[in-house]
Amino acid sequence: MTNSSPYTSPARIAVIRARWHSDIVDRAHDSFVSEAATQLPQAQVDTFDVPGAFEMPLLAKKLAETGRYDAVVAIAFVVDGGIYRHDFVAGAVIDGLMQAQMTTGIPVFSVSLTPHNYQPADVLTAFFADHFVKKGAEAVEAVRQVLTLTAQLAPAQATRKSA
Incomplete structure (x- = not known):
C-alpha cells in the first residue's frame, strides 16, 4: 500500500x-529540520545530543516511552577508527534502535551510516557531508510516510477492538 498523501496532524519528533x-552529522540534522518545515509544517522537532552512536538506542527508547513523541530519528556516522570493529558498534546501534521501536510502538528511524572506507581527508569528508544532507531529507519523507500509515491504521484498529 503506497500512500503519497501528506501527514497533516501536528507531529512531535x-x-x-x-x-x-x-561536522558531518549536523548536515543531516540541518537537512532534516529544513525539510520537515516543508513536508511536516506543523511538526515540532526537539534535538538531543549524545556523545556517540552507541548511546542513541537507550535515549531513543526513553524518549519514545515519554509519550511526547510521534517518532524518533537517530543520526550518527560510525567509522572504522582502526582500534575496534566499527561494524560491531553499527550493528549494536541498529539492533538497539529496532528494539526501542518494537518495545515502545513509537517508530524509530536511523540515519546512522557506516562507510566501508572513511579517512578524514577533505574529499571524503565533503562526500559524506553532502550525502548526509540527502539522508536527512530522505528521513523526513520516511517519517511522513510512516506517520501517515499509522494514522490510517488507527481507525481500523479502534474498530476491531470495539467489535
Whole structure:
C-alpha cells in the first residue's frame, strides 16, 4: 500500500544526534529540520545530543516511552577508527534502535551510516557531508510516510477492538 498523501496532524519528533563527526552529522540534522518545515509544517522537532552512536538506542527508547513523541530519528556516522570493529558498534546501534521501536510502538528511524572506507581527508569528508544532507531529507519523507500509515491504521484498529 503506497500512500503519497501528506501527514497533516501536528507531529512531535525527537532527533538524536551523535557528536562524533559532528561536522558531518549536523548536515543531516540541518537537512532534516529544513525539510520537515516543508513536508511536516506543523511538526515540532526537539534535538538531543549524545556523545556517540552507541548511546542513541537507550535515549531513543526513553524518549519514545515519554509519550511526547510521534517518532524518533537517530543520526550518527560510525567509522572504522582502526582500534575496534566499527561494524560491531553499527550493528549494536541498529539492533538497539529496532528494539526501542518494537518495545515502545513509537517508530524509530536511523540515519546512522557506516562507510566501508572513511579517512578524514577533505574529499571524503565533503562526500559524506553532502550525502548526509540527502539522508536527512530522505528521513523526513520516511517519517511522513510512516506517520501517515499509522494514522490510517488507527481507525481500523479502534474498530476491531470495539467489535
